[in-house]
Amino acid sequence: MTCSPMLNPPKNLHVCLSPALIPQYNVEDYIVVIVDIFRATSSICYGIDNGAEAIIPVAEVEECIAYRNIGLNYLLAAERNGEVVAGFDFGNSPFSYTREKVGGKTVVLTTTNGTQALHLSRSAKRIVIGSFLNLTALSKWLKIQNESILLVCAGWKNNFNLEDTIFAGAVIEQIKGSSFKLDDPAIAANDLYQLAKDDLPGYLAKTSHSERLKKLGIEKDIAFCLNVDITSSIPVLVGEKLVRLS
């Protein structure tokens, strides 16, 4: 009698389109990828790739200040309405996360949407950070984990946005196949990515968020966040800190 090899049952490849929808998922069943393209997760990927020792995402400027008050030598990044908050080291622009600025340092970063998504995903098997900057590195790693994957879009004010969804679709494009089962949001994200992939900046220029960010005068940041595969690190949450996955 021959033994046929046990086949792995397909894992789930799901997309959560807004933090408000996280309660619809059993987060503990998944590796969660947090996505906040404009600009938190792009800046985090860039900073970790540029040698930041750790990045600590917090929701409020006050929490950021609390880190300074306890006397730690952390860089503090906080921005309101496109301006660096007085007394802080820098804002949320990815251009602040260069090797010169963050190499060997710990950065405390305020980000409302991203922090909320992260907080609500705490019970996941693992939490990693995605952006176009590390798209392929992240996708390759996800593909070999043999776990169900939930891409959590941080969105905008607790609702759906296009840029995070399109990125989720880009990850799905790289890893989909017989070993993954897609839910409806994943199918939609992947289909939207097909429409956007040949001209990401052009496609995303029509979004409401992009309009908002233009008003803040940060078009250069937006363009930078759409650079594909310029980094190879995967930030992973360990305790309260995002560090480089080794």
Next chain:
Amino acid sequence: MTCSPMLNPPKNLHVCLSPALIPQYNVEDYIVVIVDIFRATSSICYGIDNGAEAIIPVAEVEECIAYRNIGLNYLLAAERNGEVVAGFDFGNSPFSYTREKVGGKTVVLTTTNGTQALHLSRSAKRIVIGSFLNLTALSKWLKIQNESILLVCAGWKNNFNLEDTIFAGAVIEQIKGSSFKLDDPAIAANDLYQLAKDDLPGYLAKTSHSERLKKLGIEKDIAFCLNVDITSSIPVLVGEKLVRLS
């Protein structure tokens, strides 16, 4: 001095992708369209067009029974797992909503997703019901209301589904233009509709919900719900009842 005519500022044309996202909208600013393609809003459109005096959507079978207990001569429609609940007149199949069966009658219909979406939208300026069956009639009416519009997808278990989103995109396709401003979910819905429009059944065959419904043996219902423009009535909520908009 000449007076230039006051131009109407653009109205909002927004899509709420799941009942769980309704709190992100000021519902009172909109005419709300409830969308639950498989099968509640399709059956409602068909029933109202076939002369039902009113349709009362309720969430639970028990509420349905309560209507019988107070002695009213209503038809009761309730289904669990694709079977008509014992003692009820019929289930949720649109084929139950023919003129012979519902003409001149009031129907109490149990529908979990649809009822929840409706309940959460109570404070809207007006609530109407949409499905592919009344797509063009509904769109033409919406276009001339000079109000902001929120298409509320009932979705599946409080999450996004493709069929409701594609329908929202179909409405947007008919009414978009300079007099409406789309949000990101509306852009996404309309883009997905472009991918689906030439073969709605084929596109939607890949959705998870469609798979579930196939298991219930109701493929004929699904096919029927994708008939475009076979009715011309617009069901509107008056009190607790859906009636024909006159």
